[in-house]
Amino acid sequence: GAVVSQHPSWVICKSGTSVKIECRSLDFQATTMFWYRQFPKQSLMLMATSNEGSKATYEQGVEKDKFLINHASLTLSTLTVTSAHPEDSSFYICSATAGGHYEQYFGPGTRLTVT
Amino acid sequence: KQEVTQIPAALSVPEGENLVLNCSFTDSAIYNLQWFRQDPGKGLTSLLLIQSSQREQTSGRLNASLDKSSGRSTLYIAASQPGDSATYLCAPRGSSNTGKLIFGQGTTLQVKP
Numbered sequence: 652g653a654v655v656s657q658h659p660s661w662v663i664c665k666s667g668t669s670v671k672i673e674c675r676s677l678d679f680q681a682t683t684m685f686w687y688r689q690f691p692k693q694s695l696m697l698m699a700t701s702n703e704g705s706k707a708t709y710e711q712g713v714e715k716d717k718f719l720i721n722h723a724s725l726t727l728s729t730l731t732v733t734s735a736h737p738e739d740s741s742f743y744i745c746s747a748t749a750g751g752h753y754e755q756y757f758g759p760g761t762r763l764t765v766t
Numbered sequence: 767k768q769e770v771t772q773i774p775a776a777l778s779v780p781e782g783e784n785l786v787l788n789c790s791f792t793d794s795a796i797y798n799l800q801w802f803r804q805d806p807g808k809g810l811t812s813l814l815l816i817q818s819s820q821r822e823q824t825s826g827r828l829n830a831s832l833d834k835s836s837g838r839s840t841l842y843i844a845a846s847q848p849g850d851s852a853t854y855l856c857a858p859r860g861s862s863n864t865g866k867l868i869f870g871q872g873t874t875l876q877v878k879p
Contacts, residue, residue, distance in 0.1 A: 685866070685867075694871045695810075695855070695869045697868075700865075700866060744809055744810065746867075750865070754800070755800070755812070757809045757810040757812070759808060760808065762807070
């Protein structure tokens with residue numbers, strides 16, 4: 652199956668700083684990428700949908716100025732958590748698809764801890 | 767708004783048992799449905815994808831069925847093994863072109879040797 656990578660796999664940052672997470676599709680062109688967050692023992696919550704070359708579409712309740720998403724190429728999307736706070740600590744997972752109704756392939760996730 | 771419920775929330779069985787995991791969803795206008803497996807602290811592994819026109823899909827010891835009209839899907843695991851221990855998530859995809867998946871809370875399975 653298709654491979655999606657995320658970098659870093661885990662990161663610790665201080666409150667008030669920004670951190671960038673990368674999501675790459677390694678062997679296919681991803682026209683659409685999705686960003687999810689997952690709190691301990693909870694399911695995945697969709698944060699935003701990102702289409703290559705256009706602005707991301709954020710889910711209700713997700714602050715677009717805090718979670719900056721860029722999808723500049725067909726193989727790379729980035730999520731930047733700006734002015735991070737401890738409550739932003741979570742597991743962030745991306746997925747990628749070659750098209751709206753094609754199978755989604757998930758990355759291994761990034762564990763963010765804000766101290 | 768699509769809501770997905772998975773029952774049971776947790777399941778512990780001895781090795782070798784056949785299992786049924788249930789998933790129900792409120793909006794039957796779906797394009798397809800995926801079943802995933804998630805190991806602790808890891809990302810998701812896709813297990814099976816069922817198109818809305820299909821009634822079931824099989825992969826090895828796994829069989830997923832879909833009853834779109836009643837908003838239900840089941841994942842059947844035959845001859846369970848300790849390596850099957852994980853959280854299983856179902857996610858229907860809406861019929862719009864956004865491709866968004868809506869996840870249930872998952873069923874956490876423990877298979878004891």
